[in-house]
Amino acid sequence: MAGPSGKKEKVDKAGPSGKKKKDVKKETGLGLSVKKDENFGEWYSEVCKHEMIEYYDISGCYILRPWSMAIWEIMQSFFDAEIKKMKVKNCYFPLFVSPGVLEKEKDHIEGFAPEVAWVTKSGKSDLEVPIAIRPTSETVMYPYYSKWIRGHRDLPLKLNQWCNVVRWEFSNPTPFIRSREFLWQEGHTAFATKEEADEEVLQILELYRRIYEEYLAVPVVKGMKSENEKFAGGLYTTSVEAFIPNTGRGVQGATSHCLGQNFAKMFEINYENEKGETAMVWQNSWAYSTRTIGVMIMTHGDDKGLILPPKVASVQVVVIPVPYKDANTQGIFDACTATVSALIDAGIRAEDDLRDNYSPGWKYSNWEMKGVPLRIEIGPRDLENNQVRTVRRDNGVKEDIPRDSLVEHVKALLEKIQENMYEVAKQKREACVEEVKTWDEFIEALNKKKLILAPWCDEEEVERDVKARTKGETGAAKTLCSPFDQPELPEGTLCFASGKPAKKWTYWGRSY
């Protein structure tokens, strides 16, 4: 595949073992052209282009290359198994929605209408009626929920699908974070009681937290979205919210909605309860998307490129031979192969890089760029001492480890890297949190790109007002979420924006 630059320069013919060293060095220099702190947007785009994403010839659409797709698949395996334990079943509903159904829930369609893509032609003929492409599948699915749910024994109904959705947005497309087509799972469930629905909302939200914190090593806050920010047509929305210190922006990580009975009313999803009466179901919907991968890249990447958390890296360890003129090259290569075999046998995703047309130094940069969590180098001295050298991607720490305790060492190291990445990210985020009490403090914190925690009166009008007053080039501030884990709110605390009595602490900031 393409080298680390992604450009179409000539193939490097440096030959084996780092000969023609100067040529090689030059190509090693073809890393990132900007630093993360200097131009975050450009940095992000460059990092993504290193085998995660390819920009596509239709704006806002991106190609997920194997390097990112593998991460998606690993998260999918985890989440799919977890929801199956909860007796959620997978299904597949069509990509297309007829306009009548799409427009049935008024608030819902208002939220999505401007972004809906419409098919109006097939071949050379016009369709009788234009057909929408799903931006989400509530209106696709619920007419059938109405058909399938008859009695209380048909509840709960818990379905999920893994699919693509399309939202034809015009603002600032960004790989993974904001694209016109993306992959996600969407769960849609129906219950007899609100209590069951409420409970599931939080169970799913906990799985989303685990994806971010345990898999992607990204700290998130669980909380409630404001009325302004909740899902169009739903009752309430919970989310996990991440924060990108470099841009000072929050990013909604995934959402778990209680839809209440709004859709049930529109789509007549009724059932006969135990008493023989007609009752209406309570519904949830919940989703996470490939946006997760973008948040991970933004959180961990550095000036050398990506840094992948071991739990989602398709290659956790890369083994690189470091031959030297007079040394036993074959012995080194054999040791590399043996090391990889031992790691794979132990369930570690390992790969060697025995290419003879790149120098070790070039390979180091290349795999650092790709974010592989752990590098193992094997040179003549390592061979002699029956050891290997490990180099951590997250902090650069090097260690010589004896070959006979290779597997245990590597396992422990990968765990440490995973933990450390989370801890570092968490510290960086904590350092950005600022509690404010007044409007002036709020504006000051906003200008300093802080993640703002403020006492709020929880009134829609006030949030709209804050948005209007902070509108600028870099976007307006809005609520991110009211964390479930609420700090104490002393009686008499006032809303930072309206001066009315505050009802809760809420995170505010600009967002993606």
Added chain:
Amino acid sequence: MAGPSGKKEKVDKAGPSGKKKKDVKKETGLGLSVKKDENFGEWYSEVCKHEMIEYYDISGCYILRPWSMAIWEIMQSFFDAEIKKMKVKNCYFPLFVSPGVLEKEKDHIEGFAPEVAWVTKSGKSDLEVPIAIRPTSETVMYPYYSKWIRGHRDLPLKLNQWCNVVRWEFSNPTPFIRSREFLWQEGHTAFATKEEADEEVLQILELYRRIYEEYLAVPVVKGMKSENEKFAGGLYTTSVEAFIPNTGRGVQGATSHCLGQNFAKMFEINYENEKGETAMVWQNSWAYSTRTIGVMIMTHGDDKGLILPPKVASVQVVVIPVPYKDANTQGIFDACTATVSALIDAGIRAEDDLRDNYSPGWKYSNWEMKGVPLRIEIGPRDLENNQVRTVRRDNGVKEDIPRDSLVEHVKALLEKIQENMYEVAKQKREACVEEVKTWDEFIEALNKKKLILAPWCDEEEVERDVKARTKGETGAAKTLCSPFDQPELPEGTLCFASGKPAKKWTYWGRSY
């Protein structure tokens, strides 16, 4: 979920243990309204509606319900693991294609143009340029293959994606078999040499054969498509072909294409070879779709409903309590639960049906309708004798087996069922094969719905002529494939249609 009729009648309130027997019997009668031999089309549609498919409000689109989705996922697990062993990597390319790229390969677009769905609007605005929805992804992917492939070390490039595609067909939509949107995998590979490409074509074809024969218990013929029937824009197409005796129609099961260098030429997919010269890659593409499930249903289903091969059934064994007035009902229920646990622990997909509002007889019909391969009944006598009764779905054979050898017995039975389903299907197909030598024999066999094997001169013009001469209400006859396993062709054998010297044996028939 909905009862076996799928209609919205009142929930059956028969109560536990088969009381109110008459009411129950009546509902049991709500099975299929037609027999497979009497009206195959109607039969197929009814069987599909029993929890496999729901018809959607856009014609030609169908909902895959969990019962069929689980089958898709099982096949996917098998195939995905196999291609990963071949070092194929998963990726995801966009749903959308710009017209310029789509139309680059002339033969290719001619093949697909009439069926392409076009997006022309987003929200209320017209798009600057209409955008196509992928009918297949050759033209989506290959511009990037051109970018990524630079030197011989970038080869082979082997990518696959699991996705939806759209072909806006107008002829006779049929669930699974012919739908406007369907799920599939599409593999796209590029090699330095034709030999490697040729080899992979057959490796993949063998995996497709295994999906049909080992998983779906459907016999298929591996062979070569004719020039008329090959993939638009490709060099040659191989396929696995199934046959539906009831309709006398062949059905293309899956295809593995060698694209040759046609697309490489159009998309300039060149590389620098070992000698430093510019060379052009050889490409393959290969796909199987949810059509597989339709072929399985058509092959095995009977007048009682679906019959699922154990290897793809999401429930392989259903355990049903058969309580009786004076008997130890709790003991029977406990035995059911224990049986299911023992089976699940042994890796068998088992479920009990302890619902107290349906009689055992109703449940038998219901699970027969859903095609579960093996039913276990536990009644008072079974409890007494420490045994269970097994009932095979494929042939109805009943057996009493001791509970202490439950697992081994059930495992063996499931294997037998899988084998027997394949053998029965194979015998039925073989009984349909007819060798013909002359045009008259051909027409006679065609009218008798045979799978016709005929010596052919292999000329495109002759196939077109056969099509024209057999055009009728039920569709024209065409080649299905020339089997790789060729019977002897004595010298001097003439083509059944043209009278010219025959070059090969070829299967002919009407098809889906």
